Amino acid sequence: MRPLRAPFGSRWCTLALLALLLGTLPAPRAESQPPPQRAQFDHMTTGFELLGQHRDLPCESCHVNAIFKGTPKT
Numbered sequence: 360m361r362p363l364r365a366p367f368g369s370r371w372c373t374l375a376l377l378a379l380l381l382g383t384l385p386a387p388r389a390e391s392q393p394p395p396q397r398a399q400f401d402h403m404t405t406g407f408e409l410l411g412q413h414r415d416l417p418c419e420s421c422h423v424n425a426i427f428k429g430t431p432k433t
Contacts, residue, residue, distance in 0.1 A: 407432055
């Protein structure tokens with residue numbers, strides 16, 4: 360009985376595996392998009408003034424998924 364061999368050899372298997380892995384990578388973006396512009400908002404109208412380091416944080420730090428109602432004040 361003859362031992363079984365890969366039909367195309369290990370080089371072919373390596374190349375096929377590499378092509379499969381490269382095919383699963385995300386495609387590069389054609390052009391980078393600028394970050395969305397933040398609307399000017401007066402936080403004092405909410406009764407919660409942003410002081411100190413809180414002024415410099417992105418809105419998303421507290422307002423997760425753009426949900427504003429019920430945001431904790433701590």
